Amino acid sequence: MLKDNYNWQVTGIELWAWYQSVVGEAAAAGIVRREVDWLLQAVSDIDRLSLQLGDVSRRDRVFLDRPWSEILDLWQQRLVQRQPMQYLVGSTPWRDFDLQVSEAVLIPRPETELLIDLAIDRFPNASGNWLDLGTGSGAIALGLARAFPKVQVHGVDFSAEALVVARSNAERHGLSDRIQFYQGSWWQPIGHLEGQCQAMISNPPYIPTATVLGLAPEVVNHEPHLALDGGVDGLRDIRVLVNDAPDFLVPGGWWAIEMMAGQGSSVVELLKKRGAYRDIQIVDDWAGFDRFVVATRV
Ligand SMILES: C[S@@+](CC[C@H](N)C(=O)[O-])C[C@H]1O[C@@H](n2cnc3c(N)ncnc32)[C@H](O)[C@@H]1O
Numbered sequence: 322m323l324k325d326n327y328n329w330q331v332t333g334i335e336l337w338a339w340y341q342s343v344v345g346e347a348a349a350a351g352i353v354r355r356e357v358d359w360l361l362q363a364v365s366d367i368d369r370l371s372l373q374l375g376d377v378s379r380r381d382r383v384f385l386d387r388p389w390s391e392i393l394d395l396w397q398q399r400l401v402q403r404q405p406m407q408y409l410v411g412s413t414p415w416r417d418f419d420l421q422v423s424e425a426v427l428i429p430r431p432e433t434e435l436l437i438d439l440a441i442d443r444f445p446n447a448s449g450n451w452l453d454l455g456t457g458s459g460a461i462a463l464g465l466a467r468a469f470p471k472v473q474v475h476g477v478d479f480s481a482e483a484l485v486v487a488r489s490n491a492e493r494h495g496l497s498d499r500i501q502f503y504q505g506s507w508w509q510p511i512g513h514l515e516g517q518c519q520a521m522i523s524n525p526p527y528i529p530t531a532t533v534l535g536l537a538p539e540v541v542n543h544e545p546h547l548a549l550d551g552g553v554d555g556l557r558d559i560r561v562l563v564n565d566a567p568d569f570l571v572p573g574g575w576w577a578i579e580m581m582a583g584q585g586s587s588v589v590e591l592l593k594k595r596g597a598y599r600d601i602q603i604v605d606d607w608a609g610f611d612r613f614v615v616a617t618r619v
Pocket residue numbers: 426427428429430433454455456457458459460461477478479480483505506507524525526527547548549
């Protein structure tokens with residue numbers, strides 16, 4: 322269906338010729354063809370199937386939401402500046418959401434979706450106050466709010482710019498009455514919730530500082546370092562979450578984090594040393610890497 326803002330057009334032949342040339346260019350640069358499809362779907366009235374079948378070449382006109390020259394420029398930003406496609410189109414799919422993203426927030430990753438599934442499996446009838454510490458785009462907060470109608474979610478982030486994105490996502494998905502957002506460092510802005518939280522979920526920064534600079538250019542040059550850098554050993558922020566959570570969780574409250582593969586045994590050790598947790602467990606991601614640690618406050 323034609324949207325109101327499709328005010329530009331290009332011929333099907335021209336678009337198809339460009340598409341065929343950039344698919345090769347993308348492959349040579351290690352970018353999957355799906356990203357080119359994604360760009361065209363985001364800015365035009367074409368669907369993916371007509372691209373795959375080549376039907377688009379037989380169309381007189383393809384309608385666009387911006388000038389063709391701007392679309393060519395977006396592709397150059399992806400190819401040359403290694404800008405992630407999610408930032409270029411301004412959104413990403415995550416669970417059943419279409420989440421807005423900008424360079425103020427980490428692009429929510431598919432493996433983080435598992436944190437929500439772990440919560441649903443363990444607490445199908447969850448209620449009370451649930452925390453999403455380091456909320457970024459608000460992905461986890463939205464996932465929790467949608468999964469648990471009786472839960473009030475509290476999302477914290479140090480970045481005021483990230484919280485603008487998170488609030489907008491909550492608004493767009495009709496969840497803003499169920500999620501409160503706070504700006505500040507970890508527990509600092511939510512002192513009023515001490516001793517009253519049923520669960521704390523977090524995907525904190527966990528990459529060792531020296532490793533951050535060696536990440537793919539899409540990550541190191543475009544994603545916020547505040548979201549990535551977990552200090553010298555990557556565990557700086559996880560230590561804060563381990564140490565302070567017992568003051569905020571009710572007895573029996575749930576603690577769950579995402580971490581970097583390989584950090585599992587260190588996180589388990591930190592939790593044991595704290596002496597306030599039971600049922601400490603490492604959970605693997607789909608690829609079989611130790612990716613999450615969960616525990617229960619005694
Ligand atoms: C790995 S990102 C996770 C974002 C989002 N929860 C997700 O899973 O996609 C970590 C987040 O923690 C935030 N952060 C970093 N340091 C923080 C601090 N001291 N207090 C609160 N949030 C912090 C970053 O701004 C970033 O949004």
